[in-house]
Ligand code: DX5
């Protein structure tokens with residue numbers, strides 16, 4: 585079962601962003617956390633930095649928008665060249681229209697759920713999206729402890745995807761490291777964001793390899809693998 589690793593540059597050295605992005609060249613995605621200090625209590629970066637990241641990597645860019653009013657802003661990230669754009673279910677006013685706009689702009693459409701947001705109300709939206717992001721910390725900061733309490737929701741998300749035969753990836757983000765990634769893969773995740781685990785290490789590329797190896801081993805024989 586194919587798994588994908590998406591290092592989050594939130595924990596990178598922003599002053600050396602091109603080098604930091606190059607340090608994880610074996611990854612599947614570069615995960616870019618956009619925060620606006622409204623939807624979450626933190627401010628990070630926006631379109632100009634996404635443009636710079638795109639210039640310095642051949643990897644596809646995965647934008648995770650933790651912003652109010654994604655209906656207004658998300659499509660510009662797709663138009664800039666982000667291969668995936670994820671917006672939060674709690675923030676979107678018209679998620680179906682927005683997902684269609686993102687796809688029309690050439691990106692994959694991702695829908696993110698905060699830890700306390702149930703997945704079931706979004707079951708009928710699965711044909712409209714390409715990835716479901718189940719947050720495993722409260723969005724806003726890197727380096728927070730993993731929330732095991734969210735794992736049953738990862739499992740339910742995978743069941744909905746499998747039972748409906750949807751081509752939707754299940755992504756986890758927050759507190760994912762070598763200790764927690766197996767639990768995520770077992771529950772049904774196939775795309776793994778890791779920030780501090782990767783950029784806090786002396787050899788980020790080696791951590792990416794180890795994370796991929798662990799997750800693949802679990803996913804290969806997981807209950808959801810051969811649906
Ligand atoms: C948190 C962000 C994450 C963050 C994860 O709101 O969405 O992508 O970078 O960082 P770690 O892996 O350190 O929990």
Ligand code: ZN
Pocket residue numbers: 592615616617648757777
């Ligand atoms: Zn993120």
